Amino acid sequence: MNTALHELLNSGPPPAPTIDNFISANHFPLVDRGGVTFVYRGEADSVLLRCWIHGLPTAQPLERLAQTDLWQLWIDLPPNSRIEYKFEVVHGERSEWITDPLNPHKAVDPFGANSVCQGFGYQRPQWTLPDPQSRPGALEELRVNSESLGAAKRLFTYLPARFRRSRRYPLLIVHDGEDYLRFADLKTVLDNLIHRLEIPPLIVCLTQSGDRLREYAGDDRHARFLSDEVLPLMRAKYPLLDEPAGRGLMGASFGAVASLHAAWRNPGLYGRLLLQSGSFAFSDIGNHRRTPVFDPVVRFVNEFRAQPGKPSSRMYLSCGIYESLIYENRSIVPLLSEQGIQVRYEEVRDGHNWENWRDRLRSGLSWLFPGPLWMVYE
Amino acid sequence: MLYHFPMSDVVILGPQFQEPNLALALGRLGIEGQLVSISAGWQEREGEIDELRTHVRLPVTDLALYARTERVFAHDAELHEAYRQRQGRLRELQDLYRLRLEHAKDAARELVRRAGDPDLLRRAQRSAMHALRTLDREHLRAIEREHANFRRDLRPQQRASVVPHIQELRQLIEAATAVLVAGGHVAVLANRLRLFDLQRLLAGKTLLAWSAGAMALSDCIVLFHDHPPQGAGNAEVFDAGLGLLPGVVPLPHAQTRLTLHESSRIAMFARRFAPAQCLTLDHGSLLHWREGKLLGSGNSWRLSRQGELEEVRAA
Numbered sequence: 063m064n065t066a067l068h069e070l071l072n073s074g075p076p077p078a079p080t081i082d083n084f085i086s087a088n089h090f091p092l093v094d095r096g097g098v099t100f101v102y103r104g105e106a107d108s109v110l111l112r113c114w115i116h117g118l119p120t121a122q123p124l125e126r127l128a129q130t131d132l133w134q135l136w137i138d139l140p141p142n143s144r145i146e147y148k149f150e151v152v153h154g155e156r157s158e159w160i161t162d163p164l165n166p167h168k169a170v171d172p173f174g175a176n177s178v179c180q181g182f183g184y185q186r187p188q189w190t191l192p193d194p195q196s197r198p199g200a201l202e203e204l205r206v207n208s209e210s211l212g213a214a215k216r217l218f219t220y221l222p223a224r225f226r227r228s229r230r231y232p233l234l235i236v237h238d239g240e241d242y243l244r245f246a247d248l249k250t251v252l253d254n255l256i257h258r259l260e261i262p263p264l265i266v267c268l269t270q271s272g273d274r275l276r277e278y279a280g281d282d283r284h285a286r287f288l289s290d291e292v293l294p295l296m297r298a299k300y301p302l303l304d305e306p307a308g309r310g311l312m313g314a315s316f317g318a319v320a321s322l323h324a325a326w327r328n329p330g331l332y333g334r335l336l337l338q339s340g341s342f343a344f345s346d347i348g349n350h351r352r353t354p355v356f357d358p359v360v361r362f363v364n365e366f367r368a369q370p371g372k373p374s375s376r377m378y379l380s381c382g383i384y385e386s387l388i389y390e391n392r393s394i395v396p397l398l399s400e401q402g403i404q405v406r407y408e409e410v411r412d413g414h415n416w417e418n419w420r421d422r423l424r425s426g427l428s429w430l431f432p433g434p435l436w437m438v439y440e
Numbered sequence: 441m442l443y444h445f446p447m448s449d450v451v452i453l454g455p456q457f458q459e460p461n462l463a464l465a466l467g468r469l470g471i472e473g474q475l476v477s478i479s480a481g482w483q484e485r486e487g488e489i490d491e492l493r494t495h496v497r498l499p500v501t502d503l504a505l506y507a508r509t510e511r512v513f514a515h516d517a518e519l520h521e522a523y524r525q526r527q528g529r530l531r532e533l534q535d536l537y538r539l540r541l542e543h544a545k546d547a548a549r550e551l552v553r554r555a556g557d558p559d560l561l562r563r564a565q566r567s568a569m570h571a572l573r574t575l576d577r578e579h580l581r582a583i584e585r586e587h588a589n590f591r592r593d594l595r596p597q598q599r600a601s602v603v604p605h606i607q608e609l610r611q612l613i614e615a616a617t618a619v620l621v622a623g624g625h626v627a628v629l630a631n632r633l634r635l636f637d638l639q640r641l642l643a644g645k646t647l648l649a650w651s652a653g654a655m656a657l658s659d660c661i662v663l664f665h666d667h668p669p670q671g672a673g674n675a676e677v678f679d680a681g682l683g684l685l686p687g688v689v690p691l692p693h694a695q696t697r698l699t700l701h702e703s704s705r706i707a708m709f710a711r712r713f714a715p716a717q718c719l720t721l722d723h724g725s726l727l728h729w730r731e732g733k734l735l736g737s738g739n740s741w742r743l744s745r746q747g748e749l750e751e752v753r754a755a
Contacts, residue, residue, distance in 0.1 A: 195458065229484045260669045428669035436663045436676075438481075439652040439692040440455055440623045 063136060064092040064099040075129035090164035095141065095182045100124060101164060102133040106151045109133045112159060113147035114413060115384040121150065143181030143411035144418065145384060169417050171245050178417065189254045190247050190420055196257035197223030199249065201268075206295055210286040211277065216270065217292065219300070220249060222256050222263035230301050231265045232308040232431055234334070235288060237278060237317030239268020245416035251423045259435040260428045265300050267292060275355045278313070278320035280362025285324040289331060306333030306375065310430055314338035314419045318379075319359055325373035326366055334430040335377040338419045342390040363390075370397055376404040378426040380419075382412035449646040450685050452654035454725035454739070455623065455693060456495075462620070463496050465648055465726055468736065469618070472498065476616040480505035480632040481624020481652045492620070500620065503612060505632035508605050512635070516601035519594055526590045527631075530583065530679075537579040538676060544572050545674045552704050572712055576677045580660055584680050587634070597637045606636055613641050623651025623692065626663070630656045630679055639682040647684060654690035654721060659683040662713065664691065666699040675709060685729070689713050694720035694741075703747030710743040718743040719752055727752060 070076055070084050085103065092099040102109045102124055109124040124133035139145065146169055148159045161168055162177035169178045180186075204217040218239060222231070242248040248266075255261045269292065271277045277284040288311070296302060303309075309332050311321035318340030325332040343356045344363040350356060377398060381391035388409070395407045406429045412418035451465050466475075477500050479486045486506040493500050513520035548568040554561060596602050613619060619642055621629075629652055633639070647657065655661050659682075664675035691698065699705050700720075710718050719727065720741045728736035734754045741749040 224485060226484050424669055432670060434625065435665055435668055437627055438623075438625050439655060440457060 063134070064094060066092060067099055067101070067134060071127060075127070081130060081132060085164065090162065091179050093180070093182050097137055098139045098179055098181065100135045100137070100147070100162070102149055102151070102162070103131055103164070104151070105131055106133075106153055108152045110150040110152070111135050111137075111147055112150050113145055115145060116386045116388060139179070139181045140411055141181055141183040143384075144184050145179050145181070145413055146176035146415050147179060148176055169245070169415060171416050172241060176415070181411065187421055187424065189258065189424055190251055192250050193254050193257065196253040198253050199223050199256070200225070201249065204295065204299070206291055208287050208291055210283045210291060215287075218243070218268040219296070220252055220264075220266035220268065222265070223253065225263070227301055230303045231263060232310070233265050233267065233296055233300075233302050234310040234312055234431070235267045235269060235292060237269060237271070237311070237313030237320050238274065239266075240270040241416070242419075243268065246420035246423070248423070251420065255424060255427060255433070259433045259438050260424065261431045261433040264431060265296070265302065267296055274316055278316035279355065279358040280319060280323045281358070282327065284320055285327040288324045289328045306330055308333070310334030310336060312336035315341050315414065316359070318342070319362070322366070322373060323362055326371065329371055329373055332373070333375045335374045336426045336430055337377065337379045338422060338426070339381050339385055339387055339414050340379065340391055340394070341387060342394050344390065344393075367397060370401050372401045372403060374403060376430055378406045378429045380408045380410065380422040380426065382414060382418050383409050384412060385414045387414065448644050449728065449730050450657065451648045451726065451728045452657070452685065452690055452721060453648065453650040454721040454723050456650050459723045460495050461724055461726055462492075462648060462650070465728070466496055466498070466618070468728070469646065471618045471646065473617040474498075474615060475500045475618050475620055476612050477502045477620040477622060478505055478629070478633070478638075478653070479622040479624070480509075481622055481626065481629035482506075483625055483628055492622075501612060501616075503609055505636060506628065509632050509635060512601045512605065516599060519596060519599060519601060522590065522594050526586055530586055533579070533582055533586070534676070534678070537575070540575055541674055541676060542672055544568070544575055545672070548572055548708060552708070569708075569711055576712065579677050580680060587680065596635055602636065606641070609636055609638075610641055613645060616645075618646040618648055621647060621649035621653030621657065623653050626652035626655050626661055627679065629653065630661060630681060633682055639684065642682070642684060651692035651721065654685065654692065656681050657685040658688050658690055659686045660689065660713075660716065662689050665697045666705065675712075687716050689716050689718045690721050691718055692721045695722045700749060706743045706749065707745055707747035710745045714745060720749075
């Protein structure tokens with residue numbers, strides 16, 4: 063049990079005002095070097111911790127502390143970990159999933175919000191926070207009527223600060239781009255990394271799909287959309303470096319599958335791939351055990367694993383070790399390296415979420431697009 | 441080692457973005473009238489000096505070295521090709537040096553951390569530092585040989601494509617009360633300065649340079665960053681500068697680029713480049729030399745061989 067909580071309970075069940083003081087004097091969950099104590103206060107029949115850490119049960123009951131309305135659960139969490147969670151509060155037949163009322167730190171994603179537990183030693187990287195010194199880039203909205211996908215598509219283009227038509231820029235096409243902006247602070251990150259010279263000024267095309275589980279699941283129409291429609295549009299509108307090393311694709315989860323698939327379908331076109339927590343599900347024999355939305359993914363990844371070719375010359379992959387996809391990501395790395403691809407792979411104590419993907423952007427982008435850090439002193 | 445200082449005022453400053461102190465420096469020197477600027481380090485943004493003009497409130501003409509170089513190369517294919525080849529050789533030279541540097545630096549660092557017989561350790565540390573300094577010196581000589589070969593074979597300053605530019609630059613510089621050398625891409629800047637013989641044209645002029653501009657005026661350009669997102673972060677000798685600020689290794693953005701709280705790193709940096717003085721240049725830094733004598737200083741720190749930061753003070 064956490065020391066502070068132990069002290070609170072040391073001389074028997076504490077009265078409500080003492081618990082009030084304890085609550086206001088501490089940050090929750092209670093984090094120490096060895097692990098984390100989750101605390102819930104309130105009446106309920108039971109309270110469960112809901113989190114998605116590969117290897118642990120997705121629901122773990124909190125223990126009610128005798129003669130109080132406090133509930134607690136200690137779990138082992140190594141230093142520098144970061145996990146997202148909710149509480150399931152049960153009253154009779156009714157149960158409700160809520161974010162932790164005692165924890166103000168929440169991570170938002172397209173499905174809502176989770177509470178965030180930052181393990182001992184974790185610190186949000188400075189370069190993910192707005193820096194008044196960084197010159198801001200600009201976002202432009204574009205529309206494209208996609209023949210490949212049979213739908214009108216909205217794109218955003220990030221133009222770096224001090225953009226000049228007289229210069230040529232690398233291009234990065236991002237899957238779930240608007241989500242990256244909203245949930246992973248992509249614009250702030252780009253502004254900061256460019257300002258710090260850790261990456262060169264980039265043009266970033268942000269794509270967003272209304273049907274990502276289909277379009278991103280190894281769909282040839284999506285690959286054509288990128289190579290035959292998005293790329294020509296970007297070439298026509300902006301001064302781009304016309305070489306594979308100056309063209310990249312990026313995505314997380316199914317977006318990583320879409321990136322790998324599009325590069326695989328067009329070898330030599332995209333010289334840089336940034337793949338985060340890729341949903342690279344495959345089957346060695348028989349059927350896979352994931353949901354049916356993974357069927358086309360498994361078909362593609364199986365085909366890819368049989369004939370990988372060289373979809374790109376340099377790739378960055380990352381995955382959280384608390385993700386169920388860790389096995390698939392670990393499996394694909396040696397395969398890529400064997401093709402002569404320069405691969406950098408990073409594992410972190412994190413889950414399948416946007417803050418994990420945000421925190422890896424510096425490492426991934428600077429590996430794929432090294433900035434003029436050593437040469438420029440402004 | 442004796443350094444030969446030019447008979448002029450040389451002022452070096454920290455970064456001028458957001459908190460410039462160039463106007464203050466000009467005011468202290470009592471400089472008025474026409475100025476010229478060198479902003480080749482800004483590459484495609486060269487010549488965008490409206491903010492600079494507003495800040496100094498004096499007429500400024502940019503020497504447009506970056507644009508001039510583009511024009512020279514467009515008209516002189518032989519020079520362009522030879523330049524490209526030289527740059528290729530210099531890159532390869534840098535790669536080879538970097539490979540050796542990594543091992544030499546690792547050994548020197550490891551010896552600093554190691555426990556053992558103090559006498560034996562001290563000797564080993566001294567030897568490792570000697571190896572580093574020898575490597576740096578050899579590399580700088582190899583770079584200078586490449587430049588000398590290029591000058592001998594191509595005679596850039598006597599070519600029809602370059603001579604008119606040098607003449608025009610001489611007139612502009614002679615008519616100016618001071619020359620401002622902006623920061624930016626230090627290699628681009630140093631190469632343009634060299635191509636148009638700025639070492640000779642700037643001799644005797646009052647110079648005010650900041651960031652990469654200060655590095656290009658020194659006699660040895662040292663690149664540095666202790667914690668880059670990729671790679672080891674070993675400071676490296678990159679090129680010979682113009683030698684108009686001899687015996688100084690300017691360290692722009694030192695607060696963000698260097699781990700200034702680590703005594704062993706500071707000591708190693710200072711010892712490696714001694715007897716040159718390693719001087720930090722951050723926002724508000726100002727160092728003023730006249731004929732080699734430091735007349736004014738502010739907000740700059742010297743990296744000491746003992747691993748301390750000593751405030752730079754004019755005598």
